[in-house]
Every structure is written in structure tokens, then in C-alpha cells.
Amino acid sequence: MSDIIRRDPRAEWIARNRLHPLHAAMQQQGTPSSWMGPNGVLRKNPHAVGFIGPNGIKRIDRSGAQQASGQRRAAAEAVQLPLHVVEQPSHIICVVPDMVGGRLSSHDKDLLGLARQLAGSGGAVLAVVFGEHKESAFDTAGVDRLLQIEGSEYAGYAPEQRLQALAAVERQFVPRHWLLPDSRSGGGELGRRLAASLRERPATRVWQVAGERCTGRAGAGREDINRPLPRLILASAECAEPVSETRHQALAVSLDNGVARCLPRIEDLGPVAVDPAAIPMAEAEFILSGGNGVQDWALFHKAAAALGATEGASRVAVDDGHMPRARQVGATGTWVTARVYLAVGISGAIQHLQGIGACDKVVAINLDPGCDMIKRADLSVIGDSSAILQALIELAEAYRNGGARDAA
Amino acid sequence: MPHNELNVVALVSVGAHPTSGRARRAEQDARAVELGLRLAGSKLQVVHAGDPHAEALRAYLGMGLDELAVLEQGAGADALPALGAYLSGAGAQLVLTGSQAETGEGSGMLPYLLAERLGWPLVVGLAEVERVEDGFAQVLQALPRGQRRRLRVRLPFLASVDNAAPVARQSAFGPARRGQLRAEDVVVVDDALLSEAQLQPARPRPKRLKVIKAKTGAERMKAATAKASGGTGQVLKDLPPQAGAEAILKLLVEEGVLR
Structure with a gap:
């Protein structure tokens, strides 16, 4: 629909003529309480403001929602968040979300918010996802690059094979920071395995990152440890605000070289029926x-x-x-x-x-x-x-x- | 179901009571000892790296151990080299640890680093050892939400236990007094972390505020008074029960909760 304002003299005439057979239909369509006049001046009809409430009393809603409903709905539809484009990332922040049930959990979204904060305007957030997923909102969660690693060898419990894939990611992208959720649903374990194999000392249970230092819980939770921000961060839930005001590209990327297939030392025999x-x-x-x-x-x-x-x-x-x-x-x-x-x-x-x-x-x-x-x-x-x-x-x-x- | 031929080592630390902060046996380490006692009985070896005069260590002896090896170290020393050297000479087939320490950094990295150093597989969240035969162990791993997974892993291996492992037995006073704390001299390596990081009493975490990004007063009012809603749900009306049940079953299968 074009945005040019056009008069419909016949409709106006019917709306004025209370004896016209189509008058009621025109009323039902809603007489606008304000409209742009032919000379570009805003005209208002104070009698048309508001609507009749359920008890027969006239109600006026000043928010504009009622008035906009009549004429031009197209303008108010689906607010598009601004797209944040990273053409040539200056650095990469790598996030490995848990994807419990194939979707980003709230913990994952907090983590992506933290990654976005660390990436700044020049860096890119790379999310590494294993296997199939059902998530459709990677763009609004703050993912600039999406690496999906698929294959039957990643199905089930295969921490060693996943570690191989993350090592390949490390070689290809050389991320400035690795971010994993410190959760029991996989992230905490994978992150610690990664730390041991990369020989990086991680910051664990991090709940606050401020500048070049981070704060995480220590011991059994009675103490905090404040330390310089390391390369590998295992963050707890609500470590940062999730991304909410921008949209991101979520461009699919792939690994140049295949991932070496490792001989699993731990064999998954499947889930056990629990009462x-x-x-x-x-x-x-x-x-x-x-x-x-x-x-x-x-x-x-x-x-x-x-x-x-x-x-x-x-x-x-x-x-x-x-x-x-x-x-x-x-x-x-x-x-x-x-x-x-x-x-x-x-x-x-x-x-x-x-x-x-x-x-x-x-x-x-x-x-x-x-x-x-x-x-x-x-x-x-x-x-x-x-x-x-x-x-x-x-x-x-x-x-x-x-x-x-x-x-x- | 004791596996008497199995050589099991449990690594223990000194814990801290969550409220008073008093030294005690660490909750998860005690569970590791319990699991070890069920597997190996009195042949279980228990090792601690730290101060051999710590009274809290006697709580482990009170669980029915004759002695406890202590690799003597100061407070700021790194436990990893000492434990790694001890384990490579101990001939253990299964090493049990807790998931994380209750004092100090408590990063939970020790089992991972030990496994990397020894080149052994690591099972995280061990709940039960079902059987051991032909150099392989069949174990149950605890998953979140009370689920269990069966794994088959080659011996020797490391396993960390969490709160899904069997509850530790009570510590008895007599055996705790009679047991021996056997100190061993090891090479002490200082931990570099404490030179650059500070430990401070835990601050309560800021509560996340519900930020309402509304442009108008009416929207703010709506957000403040709205009931919980899942947005646009699908409503199936006037269907035979079969069709409704099929729709529900489809969702359950998609979500993977129907096994």
C-alpha cells in the first residue's frame, strides 16, 4: 500500500449522509478522529475520538492504539530491530551454547549477551552448535556467525569428539575468548575439558565481567574471586543482560578442514529408564x-x-x-x-x-x-x-x- | 556388590560448612569415599594434599578407614603436581574425586587436569558402578533432572561424583581417633593464581530487574499488570479426542520427552 494520502469524496459523502443505506457500514469501518487534510494540515474530529465500552459508556484511550486500528495499520506492524553487520571481524568471541532441547536456554542467551559485550562493535560472536537444532532466533540473540557441526559421531554423549571439533575451531578462528555456560547440562563439563586440553586456566562460575577483570563464585559459594579476565570463561546464569535491541547476521560458517575422528574411550550405552x-x-x-x-x-x-x-x-x-x-x-x-x-x-x-x-x-x-x-x-x-x-x-x-x- | 580386586583411590579435601564456615569433611568428597568403600571395602586408599594435622580429615577416617595418606603441602600450594605424581605410581584402576572443592578457588578443574595429565578417560557425575569385567567398567552417569545414562569405560579411569552419588555414611568417633594420618613428603609447587586474584567474601548477586521497554504509559501499565502468557498458543476446538491426542503426542515426540 502506498503512503500517499488520497481522499475518497464518495466515502466522505456517505459518511456525512445519515440517510444513505451504506452509512452504517462506513461508520463501522471507523470514522477517523484525525486525518491529514488535502493541504497537509492535520484535521481532527473530536466527536469521533474514543469508542463505546462494554457498559455503553464512551471510553477514550489516549495511547493511540484505538485510533490507529481503523485506518492505517500497516505503519504500526512488526518493528524491525536494527541489523548489526560485521563484515570483517577484528576478533572472534566463541560461544558454545548448551542448546537444551535444541533451543537456546535463558542461560545461553545471557552468555550471548556477555559475548556481545566482549565483542564490541568490531568483533563477531561465533556460536558453535552441535547437531540438529530447533532454534529460529539466533539473529535476535546476538549471533554474528553460526557454525553448525553435524555428524552421527556427535550424537549422544561424545565429549571427546566434541573436544576435537572445538580444537579445530580453535585452530581456524583463534577466538579471543571462549565462553561456555557453567551449567550441569553439558557446558560446565565441556568447558573444563576444553580448558584442560587447551591448557588455559578458566574463570569459573563468573557472574560479573567489568572491564579487564571478572568476578566469580569460589569455593562452596561463600567467597568471590576477582581476577584478570582469562581467555576461557565459564559463566553462570544471569552473567549479563541478553541482547534485546539489535538483530545480527547469524551467517553460517563452516570448518575448512574436517574434524579428526577420535576413538571414543567412553562408550555411550544410552539413557536408563528412571522411575x-x-x-x-x-x-x-x-x-x-x-x-x-x-x-x-x-x-x-x-x-x-x-x-x-x-x-x-x-x-x-x-x-x-x-x-x-x-x-x-x-x-x-x-x-x-x-x-x-x-x-x-x-x-x-x-x-x-x-x-x-x-x-x-x-x-x-x-x-x-x-x-x-x-x-x-x-x-x-x-x-x-x-x-x-x-x-x-x-x-x-x-x-x-x-x-x-x-x-x- | 563389592569388586574386591579393584584398586580404588579417593581424593579428599577439607571442606567448609556453608553457613558457619567451620572446617568439615567436604560433602562431595565424602560421597566419593562412600562410593569407594562400597566398591573396594577396606582396601580403599584415600589421599589428601595439604596439612596432615587438619582435624577435619579425621571425619573421613571415621567412615571406616584405617589410614589416610596426606601429601604434605602448605595452604597456597598447587595440589595437581603432587597428586599426579602420587597417582602415576599408585597403580590405581579407578580414582574418585568430588566435583569441586568447598574452599579456595573451587574451579572444579582438578579431575580434568589429572585426567589430561595421566591420559585417562574421565567420567563426570558418576552415580553408580554397575559392574567391572575384562578391563572395562559399566557405570551410570547422573544427568540433570534426575536422569541417568549408562556408559562403558576402559580401566583405568577417573570419575568425579556430585550430589547424585550415594549419601556418605556417618562418621564414627572411635575409628576417627584410631585412624592414622600418614604424612608423605612431596615437592611443593606454589599456585600462581593467588598472586593476581583476590578472594573476598561473597557479595549477594544483584537481582535482575524486569526492564520494561515501553514507549507509552498504557504499555507500561499493561506490562506491569499482565498475567503470564505464552503468547500465541494453538487452540484445537471441536475435534474428536483422537485428533487432539495425536496433536499432543506429536508435540511430546518433538520435544523428546516421550521415550
């Missing part, structure tokens, strides 16, 4: 949570067993005696950090929504399409919980059997 009920709820990965809408609790327990999920409950379910108090999720129970939270028949009281604030994906099964849990959920299915759980049990069993057949 989901024995996992503490605060750190369970997958929680099936039931609330007031669950009619058949036997079926609920069966579904949890079939899906391999840790059980949780809302306060109502606990108060009614369907679940033990220790299983209560929410501000008055346990604050959970599950990656996938499946809420069955929970309407979503604010205390409950606070408790699941750290969950990545929330799936809701509910009868009421207007409840707060549906607004929070990434996927909601409106329907009877018993029927859906029954279908889910059958599908999960079929999936397991199918998977076993494929493997055999």
Missing part, C-alpha cells in the same frame, strides 16, 4: 498435572505411567484428597522447571501459573476455552479430559511398540 515418581518434582523434565477437571483419577495415573511423566496436581485436586500435598504445583507448592508441562483440567489460577512460569512448553486439556491456562498454553485441546487421556494412552503405547519394532 518418574522418584524424580524430585522441582527438576522433573515432563510433568502431567491434574486439576479439578479430572474425573477419573485411576485413568490419570495410568496416563502418567504410559507417558513416563512425573505427576503433579493443582491445589484443588490436593485439597480434595486426590493427590498428596507434596505433588502440588504452584506458588503454594512446588515451583517446577519442566520442559513440557501437560495440564489436564486445570483452569490456571494465578498461583498455579506462577509455579509453572519456568516451563518451556505448556499443553492444556480443558473444557473451558476461555480459561487462563489456555492463554498461557502453547497447545490447548478443548474437550473431555477422560476421552483425550484414553486416546493419548493408546497412542503412546502404539508409538512405543512401533519404535521398538523399528529398532529391532
